[in-house]
Amino acid sequence: MALKRKLTSFYERLLQKHGKQGWWPLLSIGYHKGDYSIPRNAKEAYEICVGAILTQNTSWKNVEKALIKMDEVGLLDKKAILNASNEEIENAIRATGYYRQKARKLKEFTTFLQNNRGELTRDSLLGVWGIGEETADSIMLYAYKKAEFVVDSYTRRIMGEREGMFNSKMSYSSIKKLIEENLDKDYRLFQEYHALIVAEGKEQR
DNA sequence: AGCCAGGCTACCG
DNA sequence: CGGTAGCATGGC
Incomplete structure (x- = not known):
């Protein structure tokens, strides 16, 4: 054909x-050409998911700044996100733009993760507020190594x-x-x- | 000095 | 269904 x-x-x-x-870049190791074993644990997977949400209609440069700031203030962590106020999250991710929506998206997604201990599916992701088709596919492909x-x-x-x-x-x-x-x-x-x-x-x- | 980023939701016809 | 305003900051 x-x-x-x-x-x-x-x-x-x-x-x-x-x-x-060498996608998806992580704060700890950056790009990783030819190494498809990333992510190696749940924390790295979570960082990829956060990046996938933050990069919606936004340059990676600005996402990087937000990720670094989140890491500095301890917000690159599921429990921390669930316990943080929206304002705390907004302050960390302001550089990505749409920061109010994205703060909510991070909370909705993280809540979903916590209530959903089993296998993650594309369809279930699409049910989360703030996650559309591209973000769902990015998460499945880069955080969970599914061929989407x-x-x-x-x-x-x-x-x-x-x-x-x-x-x-x-x-x-x-x-x-x-x-x-x-x-x-x-x-x-x-x-x-x-x-x-x-x-x-x-x-x- | 504008235009545009590794989109999505809500709402319109 | 398809089309589009609104969301918002920083880089080039």
């Missing part, structure tokens, strides 16, 4: 050009508009399905692919 070949060759091209990206392809604005622009692999105006779920049906369902491939698309997308500007 044509799309299958395009997806594979485009991935190879991006890999040649940008190299392995992340579709973002770069995916639409680069793969859709520029490379002509699909109509960029299609729904999130249609694009996701189309891509997933034509790639090996391997979380490491999905992690690297999405990170490479972002690298390519950031470059054009």
